[in-house]
Amino acid sequence: MKLGVIADDFTGASDIALMLSEAGMQTVQFVGVPASNNLSGSGINCDAGVISLKSRTEPAEDAIRHSLAASDWLISQGCEQIVFKVCSTFDSTDEGNIGPVTQALAERLGEQTVLVCPAFPENGRTVYQGHLFVGDTLLSESGMQNHPLTPMRDPDIRRVLSRQTTWPVSHIPHKTVQLGAASILDAAKTETGSMAIVDAITDEDLIAIGKAAAGRRLVTGGSGIAIGLPANFGVTPHHQAWTGTNGKAVVLSGSCSSATRGQVKHYKQKAPSREIMVEDVIGGWLSMEELIEWTISQDEPPLLYSSADPETVSQVQQRFGRDKSASAIENLFSGLAAALVDAGVERIVVAGGETSGAVVSGIKASALEIGPRIAPGVPALRVAGQPLALALKSGNFGGPDFFEDALHVLGAGS
Known part of the structure; x- marks a missing residue:
């Protein structure tokens, strides 16, 4: 290196x-x-x-x-x-x-x-x-x-x-x-x-x-x-090869940025979606088995999101505490990602830095190969040694169509 x-x-x-x-x-x-x-x-x-x-x-x-x-x-x-x-x-x-x-x-x-x-x-x-x-x-x-x-x-x-x-x-x-x-x-x-x-x-x-x-x-x-x-x-630019995967896909969003909330609103109009509420996770009212079954059963890549507006986030943090609220969502997405990969999902698009960390930890990836650009600052990624492609998006990055764009690049290529 x-x-x-x-x-x-x-x-x-x-x-x-x-x-x-x-x-x-x-x-x-x-x-x-x-x-x-x-x-x-x-x-x-x-x-x-x-x-x-x-x-x-x-x-x-x-x-x-x-x-x-x-x-x-x-x-x-x-x-x-x-x-x-x-x-x-x-x-x-x-x-x-x-x-x-x-x-x-x-x-x-x-x-x-x-x-x-x-x-x-x-x-x-x-x-x-x-x-x-x-x-x-x-x-x-x-x-x-x-x-x-x-x-x-x-x-x-x-x-x-x-x-x-x-x-x-x-x-x-x-x-x-x-x-x-x-x-x-x-x-x-x-x-x-x-x-x-x-x-x-x-x-x-x-x-x-x-x-x-x-x-x-x-x-x-x-x-x-x-x-x-x-x-x-002494390095000069050159093309990096990439081969996508067209297996089952899911979009997971834990970012509460204004850009991500807009992307969530846009994608919800085109695909099945489920909102994840912090109180449901902390209260134990959410069934992981049912969530996995619902996700796998969808014909179009579904969206599961916990991307509330600032006022709602503030109310939740006041009720449960900042760290407890954040950990509940991160742990949920970590376990969900691992279970979905075990169930055959091969493409995961993730919005939010903390959520991305939770997902990557959950699927136990150790190294990621860098693929083509999806949007400024966001590449396609392949988990080394697995038929699994990822897009990890910082909250404020990407345009309104980011989720669709990412699924396309992860599947068919750039």
């Missing part, structure tokens, strides 16, 4: 894996830190290894421990550079985990100044004057302020990051980025032990940042940061 990625959730991992694959890197996504240091016997050979963690909402000390283990494994595979991949909306709390994990990784790897950029212009995420925008709207007004686990109410990610780390946080403005990699490098020559938020509003900006990152041991950012990194390793 040449490049290693530590992703703080599953959809983010497949997001950046797609970017690296499209740039020409043979890329494999691992589910957690592999148990073995020797991949030769598994038949896996890749330029870039992406380790999917579920550390975004973990306690900071757990996120640090898991991220350091991932870094150690990637370095043992020969990786020359590590990317700590975070969400393009910088999802975190004042306690972390972006700052604490970045600082711990930098100290472990010996990196003095870490470039930090969550921008992903293709999906409307840009950083200007240190502020994060979603489209033409500040992060704090984009709907992310209502996120049930990591509400983002401050669009100035310099302030956000400063609250999470003991290292100083500086800013490299867009006018410097426009001057190119050399200017970015000059601006990054700050005191030892620091982080620099880098503005980026176009892919050209990200390419310049990628050039400036050549030779650095650690970079932190969204999937867009990967645009400019493969070229540093």
